[in-house]
Amino acid sequence: MGGLHALGRHPRLAALLALVAGAALPLAFAPLGWWPLALLSPVVLFLLAAELPARAARWAAWCYGIGYFGAGVSWVYVSIHQFGGAPPLLAGLTTAAFVLALALFPVLLVESARRLARPGGAAHLWLALPAVWVALEWLRGWLFTGFPWLLLGYSQLDTPWVGWAPVFGVLGMSAWLALLAGGLACALRRPQSPRHWGVVAGLAVAFGVGGWALDREWTAPAGEPLRVAMVQGNMGQDIKWLPEYLVPTLERYRDRTLPHAGVADVVIWPETAVPAFLHQVDEDWLSPLADALRAQGTELVVGLPVYASDRDAIYNSLVAFGETRQAYHKHHLVPFGEYVPLRDWLGGTLDVLGAPLADFTRGPRPVPLTVQGQPVGVAICYEVVYGATIARLARESRWLVNVSNDAWFGQSLAPHQHLQKARWRAREVERPMVRATNTGISAFIDHDGGVAERLPRLALADAAQPVQGRDGLTPYARWLNGPVVGLVLLVMAGLAGWRWWRRPG
Incomplete structure (x- = not known):
């Protein structure tokens, strides 16, 4: 040396x-x-x-x-x-x-x-x-x-x-x-x-x-497998939020969803697949489509923003149109991507970095949604990188859903890195995961972290796979990071x- x-x-x-x-x-x-x-x-x-x-x-x-x-x-x-x-x-x-x-x-x-x-x-x-x-x-x-x-x-x-x-x-x-x-x-x-x-x-x-x-x-199959479909709409970030593309976007997702009616148990759309508030598209688009699907035994799960008028709050949400409507509002928001820290002091100074003109509001701590009678843990976009959060959610869930809009990352390394982290979460807790994204990488992830099927990036596509829920806890799901952090701090x-x-x- x-x-x-x-x-x-x-x-x-x-x-x-x-x-x-x-x-x-x-x-x-x-x-x-x-x-x-x-x-x-x-x-x-x-x-x-x-x-x-x-x-x-x-x-x-x-x-x-x-x-x-x-x-x-x-x-x-x-x-x-x-x-x-x-x-x-x-x-x-x-x-x-x-x-x-x-x-x-x-x-x-x-x-x-x-x-x-x-x-x-x-x-x-x-x-x-x-x-x-x-x-x-x-x-x-x-x-x-x-x-x-x-x-x-x-x-x-x-x-x-x-x-x-x-x-x-x-x-x-x-x-x-x-x-x-x-x-x-x-x-x-x-x-x-x-x-x-x-x-x-x-x-x-x-x-x-x-x-x-x-x-x-460490876990075992539980319940009947569900046939889950996902739709990758492939709406580019540069046009996604333009008003003239709202109807074409809804038509694209609807047309890709209808062939799964009566065949799939669940159809999942990605994060903010619908570039409009729920109340703006509910009556004319989403409720009629969800009712038609449910009449054939298929439930619809949609990513879109939700405006709560009673709290004057905007949420980044995933809404499940089942027998009863449920919504998960994203809990772990991304600074400058979904809100500006200290906005009361900074105002719109940092909006040029890509922060929203109106901040999203943090939702409550994650709890599973019930989809076709099964508890499903939900993570929106970046939330999937937090291992302890997903492990806590897995304790009450049979399978996992991660919806994302990785169009923000373009042709960079990030979509690949993001998928790797989602796969790791599935492996840590031994729960299958359905990962539906706007432009890719969408994938069906097995409970061992392997990829059963992935959709091509930057392509309009859809796919369906059987998803077998699981019960039981891995040691990590029980202990989280406590043993490792404790040993490190002790050393x-x-x-x-x-x-x-x-x-x-």
């Missing part, structure tokens, strides 16, 4: 190496799925944190974060400029500011680990860096409403050791990868020490064998206590 140590005299070269390593990490996720990079990329950061002086290590960590998030969330620019209407310069500056802020997390990682253990020591690489990595992923999942995007564990969805997913969730998978990365970094710093290589090999075997052994079914507290105990004087 003499070469890495020499980088301390060349901080710009170290920063460049960190930037490249960080930019490589998003390649571990969908659509490419080069999952070994989820182990190798953190190894580079850990080695730099161990070898470089404090200031150079912080600078390298920031460059790592710029590469990591700059490549991984570049789709933010597409949303703000191409579909939000912000000028290119403002969209670029906003995206850059977002990336630079996220890049502070690796800096916090390196600095916190340095304070917990002596840099370069076994405790620093084996314990401090892995523990703080996972703690920061957990923090990023809820701080400022949360941005749990590109968590390390997501990369392992299609690997043989995904059996860990329903036990400890995505944070547990991140913990395994971070621990292996720390051990590998420690072994690389001491290549002549067979002890470190032996421990790394043992952990790798335990990781693989454990994932294989845990790859079992960090132990390291901090030991260092305090050993301090001079």
Whole structure:
């Protein structure tokens, strides 16, 4: 590791190496799925944190974060400029500011680990860096409403050791990868020490064998399978909300729905499939269509905005037209996409970033809808990235629905990353999921996270599949993130206590 140590005299070269390593990490996720990079990329950061002086290590960590998030969330620019209407310069500056802020997390990682253990020591690489990595992923999942995007564990969805997913969730998978990365970094710093290589090999075997052994079914089929259809309307975001396209949109969805009448038990339309308030299209369009479908045994579930006049509130909703009408109002709203934080102070100043002129209102905590007599957990768009939320919902649900309008992401990486997270949620809780989107990627996801069928992106399409509901709880659905976060915080507290105990004087 003499070469890495020499980088301390060349901080710009170290920063460049960190930037490249960080930019490589998003390649571990969908659509490419080069999952070994989820182990190798953190190894580079850990080695730099161990070898470089404090200031150079912080600078390298920031460059790592710029590469990591700059490549991984570049789709933010597409949303703000191409579909939000912000000028290119403002969209670029906003995206850059977002990336630079996220890049502070690796800096916090390196600095916190340095304070917990002596840099370069076994405790620093084996314990401090892995523990703080996972703690920061957990923090990023809820701080400022949360941005749990590109968590390390997501990369392992299609690997043989995904059996860990329903036990400890995505944070547990991140913990395994971070621990292996720390051990590998420690072994690389001491290549002549067979002890470190032996421990790394043992952990790798335990990781693989454990994932294989845990790859079992924790839940069981329940009730009769339902035949579920979905319609992908493929209305471009640039025309979706234009008044002249309202009737063509309704006609498109109606015409794609009617062939499923009497054949499917349920037909699902995506998030804001109807670009109008419920009360504006209910009497002339939705109620007549729902009544006609229900007469043949088919229920309709529609994504559209709902205006509640008694509260003067606008909701992003999913409405089920069954024997009794039910509605789920989105609970976890996206800042600047669905509302402007501190609007009372800022007014319309930030609407240029794509925020709505009238904010959506946060709905109550999610509860299942009843569809054809079965409890169904619903998540609208971004809500599917919150593992604990979906797990709580799955406790009372037999299957899941995720509706989204990923047209905001254009041809970027985001629709693929979004689908990967939805698949992970299904695997964590072992519930099948129907994912209906406006422009793709729409998919029927099995309870093991596999894709039974997916519709082509940017195409008008529909499909139907049998969906078998399930009962029972996975360990993750019972425990949520408690065991992983508790262990990580315990390790960090132990390291901090030991260092305090050993301090001079």
